[in-house]
Amino acid sequence: MMYYGKDAIMDVRGIGLLDYLQRYEPDNLRRVSPGVFCTKEHDSLRISNGKWYWFSQGFGGCSALDYLIKVKNLPFTTAMERLHGKAAGMPSFFAPRNHERKLALPNPSPSSERAAAYLLKRGIGQAIIDYCLRTGLLYESLPYHNAVFVGFDARGQPRYAALRGVNSSFKGEARGSDKRFAFRVRAADSAALHVFEGAVDLLSYAALETLDGRFWRRDHLLSLGGVSGNGLPPALGQFLHDERGIRKIGLHLDNDPPGRRAAECIMDCLRGRYALYDLPPPQGKDYNDWLRLRLQQGGQNDATENL
Numbered sequence: 283m284m285y286y287g288k289d290a291i292m293d294v295r296g297i298g299l300l301d302y303l304q305r306y307e308p309d310n311l312r313r314v315s316p317g318v319f320c321t322k323e324h325d326s327l328r329i330s331n332g333k334w335y336w337f338s339q340g341f342g343g344c345s346a347l348d349y350l351i352k353v354k355n356l357p358f359t360t361a362m363e364r365l366h367g368k369a370a371g372m373p374s375f376f377a378p379r380n381h382e383r384k385l386a387l388p389n390p391s392p393s394s395e396r397a398a399a400y401l402l403k404r405g406i407g408q409a410i411i412d413y414c415l416r417t418g419l420l421y422e423s424l425p426y427h428n429a430v431f432v433g434f435d436a437r438g439q440p441r442y443a444a445l446r447g448v449n450s451s452f453k454g455e456a457r458g459s460d461k462r463f464a465f466r467v468r469a470a471d472s473a474a475l476h477v478f479e480g481a482v483d484l485l486s487y488a489a490l491e492t493l494d495g496r497f498w499r500r501d502h503l504l505s506l507g508g509v510s511g512n513g514l515p516p517a518l519g520q521f522l523h524d525e526r527g528i529r530k531i532g533l534h535l536d537n538d539p540p541g542r543r544a545a546e547c548i549m550d551c552l553r554g555r556y557a558l559y560d561l562p563p564p565q566g567k568d569y570n571d572w573l574r575l576r577l578q579q580g581g582q583n584d585a586t587e588n589l
Contacts, residue, residue: 286359286362286366288526290366292522292523292555294345294346294362294365294366295345295347295514295551296345296514296519297345297347298332298345299343299345299346299349300319300332300334301346302349302365303319303329303346309322310322310323314328318330324353326338326339332344332510333546333547334349336353342550344513344514344547344551345551346365347361348550350365383441383460384458385440385458385460386456386457387432388428388445388456389424390422390423390424391421391422391423391424391427393422394415394420394422396422396427396429396449397420397422397430397448398422400429400446400449401420401429401482401485404486404570404573405570405574406482406573407489409492410488410492410498414431414467418432419431420432427448427449428445428448428454429445430444430456431443431465431481433459433463433465433505435463441459441463442455442456442459442460442461442463442464442465443455443456443459444465444481446482455507459507460516461506461507461515461517462516462517462519462520464504464505464506464507464517465480465484465507466503466517467484467503469500469501469502469503472500473527473528473529474502474528474529474530474531474532474589475501475502475503475521475528475532476501476503476504476531476534477504477518477532477533477535477548478504478506478534478535478569479505479506479509479535479536479541479544480505481505483568484503484505486569486570486572486573487569488503489573490569490573490576493573493581496588502528504518504521506518513547514547514551514552515548518548528556529556529557530557530558530559530589531556531557531558532559532589533545533559533561534569535562536563537562537567541562541568545562557589559589
């Protein structure tokens with residue numbers, strides 16, 4: 283019997299059902315409506331937003347592997363044999379891409395006072411801001427004075443930059459940004475990873491950790507650069523590829539329909555391989571809302587849930 287290691291299983295788990303059917307079973311795929319498909323064999327098996335659900339049977343999944351096991355009733359090893367040879371040629375959020383984008387970072391301002399003031403106003407403490415400025419994770423740009431949140435790859439090279447207007451609602455990304463390397467703060471040694479939609483949510487959680495008397499960099503912190511609910515986010519797939527010691531993942535995504543769908547999809551994709559925790563903010567839409575509510579109440583509120 284063929285043995286498959288964790289890396290091989292992760293590669294195969296990264297194959298979405300729609301990609302698999304489009305490439306290897308196109309005659310078994312039917313379009314129902316924009317962005318929604320079903321199989322010709324099972325009209326009630328619907329595929330959308332990176333997930334599939336068989337309504338007549340009351341279950342679903344995220345990957346092609348789930349489909350072959352649950353719908354086609356193939357043993358795990360047989361399903362792996364069918365997909366493993368195809369993984370190299372299929373889109374997968376776990377596998378690094380061969381090409382690198384050229385990141386065009388905005389020019390830095392001589393001072394980051396406006397960016398720091400913006401984050402202070404959002405409730406994020408000066409010590410956290412100073413750490414980010416000192417390590418190059420954060421700076422202020424010219425000519426627009428946006429706060430720039432920089433994401434680095436495992437070699438320490440900048441590969442991503444999220445832009446936030448400090449006096450407006452502007453949100454964007456620097457040209458050439460690669461979402462696989464979205465803003466993150468690595469811990470020195472931890473098996474736990476906390477996941478957020480954006481950089482401000484991540485830093486808000488860091489502030490909450492400080493508020494609750496915990497060292498805010500004891501675990502890995504990762505932002506996704508937004509969510510789509512379409513399979514495993516590239517930033518999360520890349521981080522798990524780079525940090526093989528992760529055992530626990532906390533999903534701190536927003537309390538809105540996109541955030542809830544994304545959390546559900548991620549848990550479907552990773553279930554059985556990690557200890558997973560769905561931890562949206564106890565109150566408010568996102569973790570910055572929750573932080574500011576805690577601060578308004580003098581920090582006297584239920585402590586933020588931790589892994």
